[in-house]
Amino acid sequence: MIQQSLYEQVLDYANRANPYPLYAQLRQTPVTRQTDGSYVVSTYREIVSLLHDPRIGSDFRKRSVHDRPPAGLSTNKEQAFKSQVPEVGTEASASNEGSETEVVPSFIGLDPPEHDRIRRQATWPFGPPHKPGRVADMESELICLANRQIDTMKGKSSIDIVEDFAYPIPVTMISKLLGVPPEDQARLHALSEAIIEGIDLDPQKSQEERKRRQEQSGQTFKDLEQYMEALIERHRKHPGSDLLSGLITDYGPDGPMAQPDIVSTASLLLIAGHETTVNLITNGMLTLLRHPDVLERLRREPNLVIRLVEELLRYEPPVQILPNRVALADITIAGTIIQKGSPVILLLASGSRDPARFHDPDKFDPDRRDNMHLGFGCGIHYCYGAPLARLETQIALTELVRRLENPRLAYDQPPYRQSATLRGPRHLIIEIDGVKD
Amino acid sequence: MLRIVVDLNRCESYAQCVFAAPTVFWMKDEESLEYDYAPDDSLLVQVERAAAACPVQAISICWLDEQLEQQGGNHSEQQ
Ligand code: SF4
Numbered sequence: 166m167i168q169q170s171l172y173e174q175v176l177d178y179a180n181r182a183n184p185y186p187l188y189a190q191l192r193q194t195p196v197t198r199q200t201d202g203s204y205v206v207s208t209y210r211e212i213v214s215l216l217h218d219p220r221i222g223s224d225f226r227k228r229s230v231h232d233r234p235p236a237g238l239s240t241n242k243e244q245a246f247k248s249q250v251p252e253v254g255t256e257a258s259a260s261n262e263g264s265e266t267e268v269v270p271s272f273i274g275l276d277p278p279e280h281d282r283i284r285r286q287a288t289w290p291f292g293p294p295h296k297p298g299r300v301a302d303m304e305s306e307l308i309c310l311a312n313r314q315i316d317t318m319k320g321k322s323s324i325d326i327v328e329d330f331a332y333p334i335p336v337t338m339i340s341k342l343l344g345v346p347p348e349d350q351a352r353l354h355a356l357s358e359a360i361i362e363g364i365d366l367d368p369q370k371s372q373e374e375r376k377r378r379q380e381q382s383g384q385t386f387k388d389l390e391q392y393m394e395a396l397i398e399r400h401r402k403h404p405g406s407d408l409l410s411g412l413i414t415d416y417g418p419d420g421p422m423a424q425p426d427i428v429s430t431a432s433l434l435l436i437a438g439h440e441t442t443v444n445l446i447t448n449g450m451l452t453l454l455r456h457p458d459v460l461e462r463l464r465r466e467p468n469l470v471i472r473l474v475e476e477l478l479r480y481e482p483p484v485q486i487l488p489n490r491v492a493l494a495d496i497t498i499a500g501t502i503i504q505k506g507s508p509v510i511l512l513l514a515s516g517s518r519d520p521a522r523f524h525d526p527d528k529f530d531p532d533r534r535d536n537m538h539l540g541f542g543c544g545i546h547y548c549y550g551a552p553l554a555r556l557e558t559q560i561a562l563t564e565l566v567r568r569l570e571n572p573r574l575a576y577d578q579p580p581y582r583q584s585a586t587l588r589g590p591r592h593l594i595i596e597i598d599g600v601k602d
Numbered sequence: 603m604l605r606i607v608v609d610l611n612r613c614e615s616y617a618q619c620v621f622a623a624p625t626v627f628w629m630k631d632e633e634s635l636e637y638d639y640a641p642d643d644s645l646l647v648q649v650e651r652a653a654a655a656c657p658v659q660a661i662s663i664c665w666l667d668e669q670l671e672q673q674g675g676n677h678s679e680q681q
Binding site: 292293294297298299300301468471472474475535536537541543547551552555556559 | 616617618620621622623624625628629631632647648650651654655657658659
């Protein structure tokens with residue numbers, strides 16, 4: 166049997182619960198070339214410098230290494246669908262055998278200047294300068310929503326933080342934000358799940374199995390696209406105060422967003438809303454239950470949550486890896502030359518645990534002052550949803566800790582989702598003595 | 603009294619502070635941030651959220667003691 170590289174071990178599901186020792190080993194060599202020609206970057210300084218480097222692109226169409234997909238990912242141009250969250254929404258419509266694939270990536274899969282324009286258009290109805298209060302104004306609604314979910318735990322002695330709490334909150338909010346009618350939410354939940362399962366390819370699975378899943382995922386993405394097109398039509402006719410209506414009707418100096426860009430942007434936001442914050446909230450509760458002294462402090466000092474969430478983003482980030490960057494030129498970094506056209510994989514979660522940047526990095530310390538973590542990336546692709554994810558998690562954890570009586574882990578450790586990139590528990594079963602009002 | 607200082611040399615206009623505390627921080631145009639350096643104390647939580655959200659740690663919060671200020675100024679840094 167061929168020896169797995171360190172990065173392949175990170176992708177290996179067996180190491181999902183604790184990839185951090187592998188990251189520490191990877192950091193011994195800041196930039197490592199993989200056998201498939203991709204480069205894995207694991208140290209803070211190198212990740213930040215590449216994320217600010219205009220010679221690093223996000224548009225996978227600029228890749229020249231097509232012969233073999235990197236472990237766990239796919240670069241094959243013929244595949245009907247290409248999307249790896251967090252580069253989610255990079256979509257391609259089905260192609261006939263041998264014909265060119267038509268690709269309409271969302272803004273996270275684009276480079277300047279297109280990226281900058283579409284991101285500005287997407288931000289126009291969402292945040293400053295045009296709608297600066299949009300996220301902050303969601304606070305009271307979020308508090309209500311969190312408490313409604315906690316109310317459902319009354320009378321139970323055992324709850325699943327994922328199903329009962331961490332999933333419903335961001336999903337309800339993103340659906341509301343996009344103007345998805347409540348009766349469609351279950352269907353979108355299923356679609357989003359199927360897409361993520363299909364694109365997060367386990368290197369352990371056989372080639373045929375991976376291909377089958379990719380195709381399925383491509384079909385699912387087309388279903389989502391069709392759903393979005395119909396939803397956009399409805400909002401065009403009857404615009405509301407939601408973000409999708411804003412994307413369609415309320416545009417700024419860059420003019421209206423083109424229809425395919427609205428579809429890919431809305432799909433991106435929907436999937437990101439389903440698959441990222443759920444893990445931040447769940448990782449947060451897991452980390453608190455593993456640090457009962459901090460949990461107790463949070464109960465007494467609710468404002469501690471603000472820095473605590475930043476520390477979570479450093480210590481247990483939901484997005485561990487940016488797997489889909491590409492070198493647009495030869496780049497010399499840390500004594501290695503990354504060749505033009507090579508895929509570049511940035512291990513954000515490893516950078517945020519780099520002892521060269523953070524004091525005592527493996528310690529969860531909510532009082533940490535110097536905390537320029539990579540939880541939301543950095544540079545031009547800094548997470549679009551960060552303001553919402555922060556507020557949701559701050560409120561979710563505060564309310565949970567305030568109301569649950571004597572919460573404790575039913576067992577440590579929880580089962581994890583498949584993905585190494587969007588890492589988090591599938592279930593988090595905790596026991597409680599009751600729920601306060 | 604609450605006081606804010608933003609190191610505008612560090613600021614990279616991510617606008618994360620504007621999302622978190624939209625009445626305290628605002629973008630003048632695409633590039634430049636403006637802010638109320640003396641917001642009402644009731645906005646403390648929003649301001650703390652803004653400072654924590656800044657990706658380049660450009661925002662400092664201080665408490666200014668009115669009496670001490672009249673005597674020649676004194677403040678304690680929180681950031
Ligand atoms: S969050 Fe920080 S970098 Fe962004 S605009 Fe505010 S001060 Fe500047």
